[in-house]
Each structure stands twice: as structure tokens, then as C-alpha cells.
Amino acid sequence: MNRELLTITENEPLTASVFRMRLSGCAGGYLPGQFVNVALPGLYLRRPISVCDLADGTLTLIYKVVGRGSELMSRLRPGEKLDVLTGLGNGYDLAAAGDAPLLVGGGVGVPPLYYLAKELIKQGKTVSVVLGFNTKDEIFYEDEFRALGCQTAVTTADGSRGVKGFVTDALPGGASYYYACGPLPMLKALYRAAPFPGEMSFEERMGCGFGACMGCSMMTKSGAKRVCREGPVFKKEELLW
Numbered sequence: 001m002n003r004e005l006l007t008i009t010e011n012e013p014l015t016a017s018v019f020r021m022r023l024s025g026c027a028g029g030y031l032p033g034q035f036v037n038v039a040l041p042g043l044y045l046r047r048p049i050s051v052c053d054l055a056d057g058t059l060t061l062i063y064k065v066v067g068r069g070s071e072l073m074s075r076l077r078p079g080e081k082l083d084v085l086t087g088l089g090n091g092y093d094l095a096a097a098g099d100a101p102l103l104v105g106g107g108v109g110v111p112p113l114y115y116l117a118k119e120l121i122k123q124g125k126t127v128s129v130v131l132g133f134n135t136k137d138e139i140f141y142e143d144e145f146r147a148l149g150c151q152t153a154v155t156t157a158d159g160s161r162g163v164k165g166f167v168t169d170a171l172p173g174g175a176s177y178y179y180a181c182g183p184l185p186m187l188k189a190l191y192r193a194a195p196f197p198g199e200m201s202f203e204e205r206m207g208c209g210f211g212a213c214m215g216c217s218m219m220t221k222s223g224a225k226r227v228c229r230e231g232p233v234f235k236k237e238e239l240l241w
């Protein structure tokens with residue numbers, strides 16, 4: 001874990017409630033699936049956000065405005081500094097990918113999969129992606145995944161774009177391993193629908209974010225695990241579902 005004072009270079013809306021923030025001066029070396037913990041003025045607890053991308057010292061975060069912290073974050077302007085704990089969590093296991101991994105994301109579970117897709121493509125993998133949203137106005141990063149060279153499918157619950165339904169309605173054939181991040185009902189549905197191994201990233205509520213408070217504990221087959229320290233990524237076979 002590092003504590004870094006990063007400079008905001010961009011903070012722009014991608015949809016009505018989802019923003020992309022870019023920060024320069026990042027030491028780097030972080031893994032796909034790891035997260036950062038952002039300090040916001042006047043708030044005691046930091047807010048965890050997944051690493052969406054990391055290139056040339058620039059960290060990209062994509063976040064949804066859901067409450068006080070994310071609202072404060074959306075008001076920050078380029079040039080301002082942000083106090084960020086970086087390099088948190090275990091990250092995805094890239095060695096498990098096989099030749100043709102499948103990445104499945106729902107809503108603000110999509111961002112960490114972008115950095116993962118980039119790294120898997122660098123390793124020569126053929127990457128398929130399924131991105132699930134409620135409606136077309138909430139879609140973000142579809143074009144960015146296509147630009148990386150991923151075979152990309154989009155689902156919307158109301159059918160306003162792509163396949164009507166949930167991510168489980170658009171799973172392609174041929175994948176032998178999956179990586180997922182999204183809301184709990186999506187992860188549980190995927191757990192049941194995909195008959196092959198995989199791993200999932202959990203976005204639990206957190207306290208300290210670095211293993212000290214036990215506020216994010218989750219029961220697994222091998223006992224209680226802290227999502228912030230032993231997670232946020234857990235293998236499918238570890239889960240008690």
C-alpha cells in the first residue's frame with residue numbers, strides 16, 4: 001500500500017451519474033482488480049474505487065455518484081490534488097485466464113475489467129466481454145473495449161440496446177475461464193449460469209480499506225476473509241453459494 005498525492009487532470013461525466021477521473025503522478029505497478037481508497041474533504045472514511053486503467057503514471061477511475069463521497073468527488077476540478085491509498089487488494093489472477101477468457105461486468109463493475117482486458121490482450125489472449133446495464137443511457141466504455149480488440153456484447157435490462165436481459169443472456173460459447181465484477185445478484189446469477197471456473201470481484205462496503213477493522217469480512221469455504229485484504233477478488237470455488 002502506498003499513500004500518494006495525485007493531481008486531477010480530468011473529471012468528466014460519461015453518463016448522467018457516472019464520471020471518469022484521471023490523475024497524474026501515480027507511482028504505478030498496480031494489478032488489474034486492485035483498488036484505491038480516496039480521501040475526501042470532511043469525510044472520515046475513504047471511498048474505495050477500482051483501478052480502471054493505469055498508463056504512464058496516469059490512473060483512471062470511473063465512479064458512480066451514489067452519495068456524499070462520490071458527489072464530493074464529482075465536484076473536484078483539474079489541478080486539484082487527491083490523497084489516495086493505492087495498490088490495495090489482491091487483484092485478478094491473470095495466470096488462470098487460459099487462451100480465451102471471458103470478462104463479465106455489470107454497471108460500475110465494468111471499470112476494473114478494462115485494465116484487466118488490456119493486460120490480457122498484451123499477453124496474447126483472445127478476450128470476450130459482456131457488459132450489462134439497465135438501459136442504453138447508462139452504457140459506458142463499450143467503444144473502449146471494442147477499440148482494445150475485445151469481442152464485446154452489451155445487454156440492457158429494458159432492451160433499449162444490445163441483447164435484452166442480463167449478462168447471463170449473452171454469454172458467448174468457447175470460454176473456459178471468467179472474470180466478473182458487478183452487483184451481488186449479477187455475480188450469483190453468473191455463478192449458476194457459467195459451468196466453468198472463474199473469479200469474482202466484490203464491491204462490499206468498507207471501513208479502513210487495508211485490513212485493520214474487519215468491517216468487510218465475508219465467509220468463504222476457507223473461513224472468514226477480509227474483502228479489502230484477501231479480496232476483493234475471490235475464486236468461484238471459494239464462495240459459499
Ligand SMILES: Cc1cc2nc3c(=O)[nH]c(=O)nc-3n(C[C@H](O)[C@H](O)[C@H](O)COP(=O)(O)OP(=O)(O)OC[C@H]3O[C@@H](n4cnc5c(N)ncnc54)[C@H](O)[C@@H]3O)c2cc1C
Nearest residue numbers: 047048049050062063064066067068069070108203204205
Ligand atoms: C473494492 C471496491 C471497489 C469499488 N470500485 C468502484 C468503482 O470502480 N466505481 C464505483 O462507482 N464504485 C466502486 N465501489 C463502490 C464505491 O466505493 C461506493 O459507491 C462509494 O464508496 C459510495 O460512497 P458515497 O459516499 O458516495 O456513498 P454513501 O453515502 O457512503 O452511500 C450511498 C448509498 O450507496 C450505498 N453504498 C455505499 N457503498 C457501497 C458499496 N460498496 N456497495 C454497495 N452499496 C454501497 C449505501 O448503502 C447508500 O445507499 C467500489 C467498492 C469497493 C469496496
Ligand code: FES
Nearest residue numbers: 207209213214228
Ligand atoms: S475495510 Fe477494514 S478490514 Fe476491510
